[in-house]
Amino acid sequence: MTVAAKICGLSEPDTLRAAVAGGARYVGFVFYPPSPRAVAPALAGELARLVPTGVRSVGLFVDPDDAFLEHVLGQVPLDMIQLHGSENPRRIAEIKARHRMPVMKAIKIGGPDDLALAAACAEVADRLLFDAKPPNRSDALPGGNGVAFDWTLLAGRRWDKPWMLSGGLTPDNVAEAVRVTGAVEVDVSSGVEDRPGHKDAGLIRAFLSNLSGL
Numbered sequence: 281m282t283v284a285a286k287i288c289g290l291s292e293p294d295t296l297r298a299a300v301a302g303g304a305r306y307v308g309f310v311f312y313p314p315s316p317r318a319v320a321p322a323l324a325g326e327l328a329r330l331v332p333t334g335v336r337s338v339g340l341f342v343d344p345d346d347a348f349l350e351h352v353l354g355q356v357p358l359d360m361i362q363l364h365g366s367e368n369p370r371r372i373a374e375i376k377a378r379h380r381m382p383v384m385k386a387i388k389i390g391g392p393d394d395l396a397l398a399a400a401c402a403e404v405a406d407r408l409l410f411d412a413k414p415p416n417r418s419d420a421l422p423g424g425n426g427v428a429f430d431w432t433l434l435a436g437r438r439w440d441k442p443w444m445l446s447g448g449l450t451p452d453n454v455a456e457a458v459r460v461t462g463a464v465e466v467d468v469s470s471g472v473e474d475r476p477g478h479k480d481a482g483l484i485r486a487f488l489s490n491l492s493g494l
């Protein structure tokens with residue numbers, strides 16, 4: 281089995297190149313201004329143009345309105361929209377139809393009850409992404425907090441759409457996370473940073489290398 285990886289929150293050419301050279305299948309750009317990983321659309325456009333065919337560029341949004349989506353999509357050649365806010369199935373369908381882009385919906389997991397939303401979102405989204413529910417802290421982001429959830433909640437579960445595992449993954453724990461959940465796609469952001477918002481090429485290489493052969 282080959283596990284595909286997404287490296288999210290890229291904002292510099294060197295770490296983008298490290299992700300691509302290491303075999304990442306997806307690269308992510310954050311369009312959520314409060315995040316330390318937020319990138320201006322003009323810079324994201326330049327970075328996305330460095331991404332080779334076969335690697336997909338994903339734009340991360342949190343409850344975006346249509347004007348903001350149009351503003352970003354007009355400058356950045358994205359392959360997929362990641363919705364990481366509280367978008368409901370109706371809004372997901374609306375975004376897909378209006379912007380004609382594949383959509384990956386983040387489902388935030390704190391306990392077994394949170395999985396119910398996944399089935400409803402799978403009816404309209406192209407992919408699901410499972411992340412931890414944000415911690416109860418005033419500075420917590422809607423995602424990208426480096427927090428893992430109980431991976432056993434996903435063990436043996438099946439979904440109607442492809443899905444990615446995220447939340448607190450690191451080079452050290454990603455192999456175990458894949459073993460427990462059966463994930464064939466994983467997404468990482470803070471686990472490959474040397475400080476909040478700053479990607480580290482060595483950690484990106486280690487993360488991708490620890491996935492090879494799984």
Ligand SMILES: O=C(O)c1ccccc1N[C@@H]1O[C@H](COP(=O)(O)O)[C@@H](O)[C@H]1O
Nearest residue numbers: 288315423424426446447448468469470
């Ligand atoms: O990375 C961010 O800054 C971010 C901001 C708002 C919503 C989601 C965000 N990141 C996504 O969160 C998960 C988990 O990240 P981490 O590896 O635990 O840091 C991942 O899917 C990121 O794409």
